[in-house]
Amino acid sequence: HDRMQLEVMRGCRRRCRFCQAGVVYRPNRERSVEKLISLVKRLYENTGYDEVSLISLSSGDHSRIMQIISSLKDVFKDKGISISLPSLRAEDLVTRFPLEITTGRRTTLTFAPEVGSEKMRKIINKDISLKALKECAYQAFKNGWRRIKLYFMIGLPQEDHSDLDAIVNLAKEISDVKIKIDGRSAKINASVSVFVPKPHTQFERAAMLPIEEIKKRQRYIREKSIGSKVKFSFHDARMCYIEAVLSRGNRRSCACIYNAWKMGCKFDGWSDHFNYDVWMTAFKEAGVEPDYYASREHGLEEVLPWEFIEVK
Ligand code: SF4
Incomplete structure (x- = not known):
């Protein structure tokens, strides 16, 4: 990417049960505001880039992220530098951060609920409120975002067809929140990955679904979404299988x-x-x-x- 990239912290405080990055990058370590500002100044002097991207697994979780942003704005106020936080959780993006500093163009906003049902949310321990997501989507559309991309995962332990229905329903409901704003549903792209059990995670001993069963669930979701404005795309089940064997x-x-x-x-x-x-x-x-x-x-x-x- 043609911009300054700066890691604000390493690790993630959340504990999603399927996530390997959240485990292998422990412990959570934050860079100080002072250190970050001095690094950005040096990067700016040496590269001349006009965008700085604050990266990490979940930048909004840095305990002093607001101070980092306001300090950066102060330092670069006359230089036209934009600040982006690509790994922000969607809820943070909409509720905590002024939209103009998170990105210059409000095109696609990404949400990663991973699952559609409250049951599965608890099973994977994803700290996200599915109800709040819809409110975030509403705020996002109201504030000028044009598209929303959703990330889901299927094949998780204890998943059944009602959980697949919940994925489709959640995506449709997010699409429909735009009706309240301009009378039309939004186009939604939903990418569906496949659960691959990973070493060191809490699901490291779980079985991966057989390829044929994964394909069956993918077909089920696709058929259920026909007629809606949600476009589902799926990871290649066979590629995920090889990934699981090697993992x-x-x-x-x-x-x-x-x-x-x-x-x-x-x-x-x-x-x-x-x-x-x-x-x-x-x-x-x-x-x-x-x-x-x-x-x-x-x-x-x-x-x-x-x-x-x-x-x-
Ligand atoms: S999935 Fe994201 S939020 Fe959850 S533990 Fe992994 S990095 Fe953190």
Whole structure:
């Protein structure tokens, strides 16, 4: 990105049960206001950029974020520098921060409720009020934001069809809050990822759903949203499956990755480069049964391959 990037803190105080970043970047460490201001001054002198982006997993959680912003505004008041906080939680963006400093153009606002039902919200421990989200969406549309993008995740432990319905309903309700403002629903893009159990998280032993079941749930959501202004897009279930196998792998995974690379796998995160069948061959040649790593609940008695890594 063509701008100054400054990490305001490392770690995240929240405890979403699926989130690996929230665990591996502990403890939460904040940079002081003084340090940040001096770094921004140096960056400005050395680069001449006219935008500074304050980054972290959740910048709004910095205990002195308001002071950082007002100090930056003071320091750069005659220089036309804009300040952006890309990782702000949507609620903070709408309720706590003056809109003009968070971004110059109010185009797309991002919300990450992850789930649609209160039951699932509690299961993943996501600290977000689904009711407040709708109010935020209303305020955002009223303040000139044109589009909202939503991030959801399916396949989480204990999810059932009512939770999928809740995802579709929440997205539709957010779309419909704009009716109160100008009589029309808003176009909403909703991206739906797949739960992949990750080491060191509270869900590290959970099973990932089989690929066919994930596809079935994706189809269900797509069909339920027909006729609305919500456009759902989905992560590739097969790519997520490979991610799960490698995430929970052990030393035998090395041979799989090496085999796959020898067979031409590169840049697999890009769908046009991803070849599921080659990965399956690579697992087979390494004598690895991928379901053993991805689709199986790991019992409490089982020693996990990553247990020797201290992250807590
Ligand atoms: S999902 Fe976001 S808010 Fe939740 S723990 Fe991870 S980084 Fe923090």
